[in-house]
Amino acid sequence: MDTGTPAGATDTAKRPRTERGRRTLRRLLDAAAIEFGERGFHEASISGITARAGTALGSFYTYFDSKEAIFQALVRDMSEAVKVAAREALAEPASALERERAALAAFLRFAAEHKEVYRIIDEAEFVDPESYRQHYETTGARILERLREGGRKGELRANLEEAHAWAIMGMNVFLGLRYAVWGDGDMPAERVAALANDLLANGIAAER
Amino acid sequence: MDTGTPAGATDTAKRPRTERGRRTLRRLLDAAAIEFGERGFHEASISGITARAGTALGSFYTYFDSKEAIFQALVRDMSEAVKVAAREALAEPASALERERAALAAFLRFAAEHKEVYRIIDEAEFVDPESYRQHYETTGARILERLREGGRKGELRANLEEAHAWAIMGMNVFLGLRYAVWGDGDMPAERVAALANDLLANGIAAER
Numbered sequence: 001m002d003t004g005t006p007a008g009a010t011d012t013a014k015r016p017r018t019e020r021g022r023r024t025l026r027r028l029l030d031a032a033a034i035e036f037g038e039r040g041f042h043e044a045s046i047s048g049i050t051a052r053a054g055t056a057l058g059s060f061y062t063y064f065d066s067k068e069a070i071f072q073a074l075v076r077d078m079s080e081a082v083k084v085a086a087r088e089a090l091a092e093p094a095s096a097l098e099r100e101r102a103a104l105a106a107f108l109r110f111a112a113e114h115k116e117v118y119r120i121i122d123e124a125e126f127v128d129p130e131s132y133r134q135h136y137e138t139t140g141a142r143i144l145e146r147l148r149e150g151g152r153k154g155e156l157r158a159n160l161e162e163a164h165a166w167a168i169m170g171m172n173v174f175l176g177l178r179y180a181v182w183g184d185g186d187m188p189a190e191r192v193a194a195l196a197n198d199l200l201a202n203g204i205a206a207e208r
Numbered sequence: 209m210d211t212g213t214p215a216g217a218t219d220t221a222k223r224p225r226t227e228r229g230r231r232t233l234r235r236l237l238d239a240a241a242i243e244f245g246e247r248g249f250h251e252a253s254i255s256g257i258t259a260r261a262g263t264a265l266g267s268f269y270t271y272f273d274s275k276e277a278i279f280q281a282l283v284r285d286m287s288e289a290v291k292v293a294a295r296e297a298l299a300e301p302a303s304a305l306e307r308e309r310a311a312l313a314a315f316l317r318f319a320a321e322h323k324e325v326y327r328i329i330d331e332a333e334f335v336d337p338e339s340y341r342q343h344y345e346t347t348g349a350r351i352l353e354r355l356r357e358g359g360r361k362g363e364l365r366a367n368l369e370e371a372h373a374w375a376i377m378g379m380n381v382f383l384g385l386r387y388a389v390w391g392d393g394d395m396p397a398e399r400v401a402a403l404a405n406d407l408l409a410n411g412i413a414a415e416r
Contacts, residue, residue, distance in 0.1 A: 097412075126331060147412070154414055155414055157415075163387070164403065166385075170382025177378075178370075195369070
């Protein structure tokens with residue numbers, strides 16, 4: 001997963017000073033995503049990460065003190081990558097509802113390409129509970145900000161609150177689990193996002 | 209957590225033949241919920257479970273072969289308990305939308321009383337992936353059945369499909385995480401359920 005500057009990582013990783021160092025750090029995080037994603041935290045090893053990254057063990061310790069430290073950096077990096085994936089989809093001017101649709105479609109495509117993101121963020125509940133909670137709290141806050149903006153523009157109801165943002169986040173996470181991670185491509189991201197968006201636009205009650 | 213007959217457990221546990229045996233099995237599962245909920249799968253121990261249950265080690269092995277076996281039985285037992293909690297709320301005649309509201313409120317109350325349910329079902333993703341997936345697939349199928357029934361009665365849209373059921377399941381799971389598990393009682397279950405139900409009834413778009 002190359003999402004450019006490992007922004008989320010720099011909270012817990014030592015910051016690289018050179019472009020070469022930045023690339024090494026990126027390689028380590030990408031390798032850690034595969035190692036933790038395939039083996040889980042407990043079975044994963046630092047030597048497994050450096051072997052996948054093609055770096056020396058010394059390079060690992062330049063940036064991280066432990067397996068826990070790179071796991072934490074990875075969770076924050078992935079949380080950032082989820083945000084970036086959605087933000088790119090939000091770049092074009094669109095209505096508030098269209099933005100939710102685009103954000104979900106982008107997330108579904110991201111999750112299909114990086115199926116390990118679920119396993120790693122979910123395992124953070126046990127390995128690094130603070131990063132786990134932070135991931136959902138910041139994601140929920142971002143959705144709430146979009147809902148409020150839509151409210152101010154008169155496109156969405158003005159009384160939307162945190163519970164609506166968490167409801168939408170839960171919808172998106174579970175649709176990603178079902179169709180991007182467990183799915184066999186039986187339903188394209190665009191169609192899943194369109195169905196969810198129709199629910200947000202119209203609800204599920206029969207027309208009166 | 210006493211949910212009566214440990215129905216979900218009997219797939220993987222040896223079936224008790226007597227009422228006394230049934231009570232011992234129930235005590236072991238309730239003790240396991242606390243032990244796994246507090247310590248996590250890896251730190252939890254069989255002796256910790258039997259100490260909490262007040263049973264001899266021999267009683268444990270009457271019903272389970274291993275820590276893995278009781279964990280699996282517990283996940284299925286909790287999955288069943290979630291179903292039972294919702295079903296009791298659904299017993300009264302009500303419209304399809306009111307049923308969704310009642311099911312969510314019941315789930316939120318259940319999760320607030322049994323906060324360990326999240327940690328245990330979430331840890332199943334790593335310890336017992338098949339039970340994890342089965343929990344969500346059967347829960348999603350149950351919601352879809354309710355949606356289709358509502359469609360047949362003309363109360364809900366006739367074109368609701370699996371994606372809508374998973375969207376609603378995700379909403380419910382994340383609202384439970386935020387307000388029942390992480391919440392400090394800042395929002396009562398009935399109000400969370402009412403907000404989510406309003407989203408299902410009307411969507412989030414501004415009125416036109």
